[in-house]
Amino acid sequence: MSWTDERVEILKKMWGEGQSASVIAKELGGVTRNAVIGKVHRLGLSNRSGGGSKAPAKDKAAPKAAAKPKPAPKKATPKKEPEPAAKPAAEAKPIPARKQIIPAGQPLPPQPSANEISPEALASVREVEKGAKKLNLMELTERTCKWPIGDPATDDFWFCGLPVQQGKPYCEAHVGVAFQPMSSRRDRKR
């Protein structure tokens, strides 16, 4: 595929609309998002500003750009960092269906009680749990929802296992109940 006027036209239009390069590439077909981005740059509309009157306040100093033309195309030595690798997923466990065990008598910080979760979130969770993949511990991967379901003390226990939301340890629905925005908490009138 080549960049015909028509295709460039579509490119311009979509880019102008703020579409992502990958979407544009998909629409055009026969090109990758890299191609799209490359073309965008060559067309000089890398900045989504149409005016173009703006002089980029970019500093000339581009030390990094010149720093690595072709270091070593090889596998590159991944720095082996003695990273303790504290799994973020671990500390965020929701502890469902279990009385919380509070160590000592400090006033507890505000905790999202399971009963204050928005109905929508709850609903979608139930939805999700119906279609959950019911993974066991071994089957969990970096990108499976690690939300526990059921009682760990019985067979009736598994993990959600749906695709996680980028970054988070849970799928979208469970992220919703795990990380409450802290806004939905209404002070009950007194």
Add this chain to the structure above:
DNA sequence: CCCTGATTCGC
């Protein structure tokens, strides 16, 4: 992990 755009450089 997924995604995004940015940049370089052999073709």
Add this chain to the structure above:
DNA sequence: GCGAATCAGG
């Protein structure tokens, strides 16, 4: 001019 490979951020 083109775009894969790579980089850098989210």
